[in-house]
Amino acid sequence: MSSEESAPVAAAPEVAGSSKPRTPKVKAPQVPKVNKMAPKAKKEATMVEGAAKIGIEYKKDADFPKWYQQVVTRSEMLEYYDVSGCYILRPWAYKIWQEIQLWFDLEIQELGVENSYFPMFVPAKNLEKEKDHVEGFAAEVAWVTKAGSSDLEEPLAVRPTSETVMYPYYAKWIRSHRDLPLRLNQWCNVVRWEFKNPQPFLRTREFLWQEGHTAFATKAEADKEVYQILDLYRQVYEDLLAVPVIKGIKSEKEKFAGGLYTTTVEGYIPTTGRGIQAATSHCLGQNFAKMFGISFEDPQGPLPNGEARPPMHAWQNSWGLTTRSLGVMVMVHGDDKGLVLPPRVASVQVIVIPCGINAKTTEEDRAAIDERVADMLKQFKKAGIRAKVDNRDTYSVGYKFNHWELRGVPLRLEVGPKDVKANQALAARRDNGEKVTVQHATIVQDVRELLDTVQSDMFKRAKEVRDANVIYVEDWKDFVPALDNKQFCMIPWCEEVACEEEIKEKSARTGIATAEVQDDKAPSMGAKSLCIPLDQPQDKPIVAGETKCVSCGKDAKRWALFGRSY
Template identity: 55%
Template sequence: MTDTKDQSKAQKKAEKQTKQAKQTTVPVVGGKKTDDIIGITVKKSENFSQWYQEVVLKAELIEYYTEISGFFIMRPATMYIWNTIRKWFQERIEAMGVEETSFPMFLSQKSLEKEKAHVEGFAPELAWVTKAGEKDLDVPVAVRPTSEAVMYPYYAKWIRSHRDLPFRLNQWNSVVRWEAKQTTPFLRAREFLWQEGHTAHLTEEQAAKEVLEILELYAGIYEQLLAVPVVRGRKTEAEKFAGGYYTTTVEGYIPSNGRGIQGATSHCLGQNFSKMFDITVEDPNEKGKHLYVWQNSWGLSTRVIGVMVMIHGDDKGLVLPPRIAKIQSILIPVGLTAKMTAEEKEAHLKKLDEILDILKKAGVRAESDLRDGYTPAWKFNDWELKGVPLRIEFGPKDAAKDVVSYARRDTGEKGTIPIAELTTKVPEMLETIQQDMYNRAEKAFREHRLQITNWDEVVPALDAKNLVIIPHCLVPECEEQIKEMTKGRSDESPDTPEGQKAPSMGMKSLCIPFEQPEGIVKGETKCLNPQCSRFAEAWCMFGRSY
């Protein structure tokens, strides 16, 4: 009975979220249709959370799965982006010798007990299957939150000799983590898509080399495909992967609320898991002696899409970088009036088709919008909401001059392009848009990464939506203390608008950047925490974060 009540509650909550995001509308300027376009009803700067929920829903990236709270349907626009990322990454890891695999989604209690230290962090989020039909299972099975416990017993079976190394497998799958916190599309869901690579090596040096190679590929996904800048670094001991040796990470920044966000992680597991699962090979230099292998694991999830939306989106909706946009350019006929004859309209649309053909032959992913019953203004709003990078308009006045008119989604810049130059100008403009989007995001990140050596400046910097880079001792207890010391803000008025409120959580370490500023003298420079008496070990990037 309780289960039914809980399910009903969850369903109502999901339905309410969907309704809130959908129900408000924005009128179309110059529209002849009686219904209004579904538009974004809040400003990004005033209510960032609501803005984000509206954009991902109305731009048709996701739909709320109303059957069970915390789950989301990935719509075709999302899957196109994810598959573009997948193809790019897959090509590069295959060149490294990584092979694709697919393991079952369930794991046993026995496997979980083997890696207690690692699983402890996931324990509250494990989803258990206890029945098959009406019959209770003799041994309950868990749905994987990650696959170490599923895969590594078989690594122990398959890896017999040092000649089997490096042993590299990757799988693209979904995992379930039954989040108790409020879920958010892409950023925090109870099920999400990801890839997880699991590799084994003979030496620490070989494992370390791969960790950084994969991290650089993750940075490439953000910077080259999504136009999102990241900081490469290493997690502190307090923030590293549970049970691992060390964790490297790419960290992003959301300007709208000043929060950091973990982009993707590449872990060196050391020999911890090979000892748990007895994954050994004979020492090639000493007969009869066995060595535990060195292992890595690395993962990237659909969270990347949420990060991209939050950074590039605006008050009109989604703004897509051209390299991952399913439609890079939308072609819209304009100026077709009732005074035109059927023959004139037909001739104009034929020319439009020719322009579309020119764009496609130039390698541009282009489509034309010939929907009846919608004004050009309605169509402009619709495609702006969906983030198409470049709009091309073609009317009788353009035809008379042998040009097309264009509007960039990222800047709103407008102009004309001679039809004879479309094959070169449009691809060039798409690359310019891609680079400009990255440059703007990179400038914002750089300007909001502050190097601080005075503790009194830390909280004001956080409240001004910055991340901070400070001298730190890297001791977990000190990190916890810093988190408590930087919580909340007592001077905030209850009347402050939602989007202008400072986050109440304290700051935590995001990473120890690989690019270290100068200024720390070992054995002299103190940790910035005024309650810590230790010396600083490195510059560490801290911030309020997701």
């Protein structure tokens, strides 16, 4: 990345006291005049005309990586850190994560899950207990080998995930069926020292997440929880972040290493046409229980001859949601002006901006606007609406509009002298730019309805785009062209690992034209199975012995979703 993209961008203070001496206003960026006779520079195809450093210089559809980097930094969601692949989550982003935490934490507690915390260091001997599981993380494990100038007796891994941290203690705590179920969750960070090209939120060496680890006496109990959690993840994306996802089961090749089966919610990024694994809920079966000795006495008691029954192994699940969700939200909803935040997770849902004030405005009108704005904020606070006033008198109204549009605030309220006299305000939506007049007498109700409408419309638009780009492919000749057209392919599939590997190889040969030049995987990336959707198409049933796999021609088992992926 360029030094400009990685360097912090100076931001004006959030609020300036109105009692300070008035100084010349900073005007909103003006679109420069263009010499029509001069040859256009090549970068003009991707740069937004007239953009200054308060805004976004790159168009989303033309240079997606640079657009994304500028949106997440200039909106003050995050800042680049001195360690590659690690980022500072600033309050504007962390508040969104807190809203997700608050909602999800209450939901899992209703299910009987309890929060806990386990250490971040993993003894090497613990990792070696489950080779199949660790193999998937081996290249990404960060190790601590020294304390000061002394070598540690045993190297310690920084947790890439916590199965091998937690399960030795599950074995200690579970002795009887009465100790089950054991359902723990922790909110923590993990480190995966990936050497791929890092991307803020999406592919980072340290990230925040929740990881649930549960143990049950029976498979039926474990299965039930897997799908309960999966639907909670769907709700996080669809109901909070306004991002449509597809629930499904991972293929044998893509499932969690060492687990029995993996369920997933898969997102779609329209600008690149690529899928993204949004969250996963795994049934681990009894594999880890056998490795770590998580067993309990058979509740049926001794055999008729008095001999003790062999101990039973617990059925286990694990499930996780990460700060990757913030990046998915940005990519799906953002536009050339910056962030577009869903109201339910926005740090500021409503920004109130006094307007129409100039040198001729009387002190009485100024005082009336201040009084009206203060009353609005009081009402919003009482109603639980997160609102803020921008009364900085050193910045023009246009500058303030740009400032908050960049940050994606869902609703802007403009209040001027005429609005006060008419007992109204002008509301502008960030998602589509529409403006509507709201009455002061019903300001809370009107604003709440507008926020609900914005939330609903954002999801509907994203879902319509996603649905239009899920293509049913029943002939291989149509598969790669659909991928190159930035679409998902739903295909009849045999579900064999060899076939999936062949599909990835065949679909990578032609390459793909993409603006994502910073991602070394993108130009030649082949398709992989994203999931086998839980909701199979009712109007296109798989007929045993008749419906054939699109790739290998063997009998198809189910419809599967394939695509290029992050």
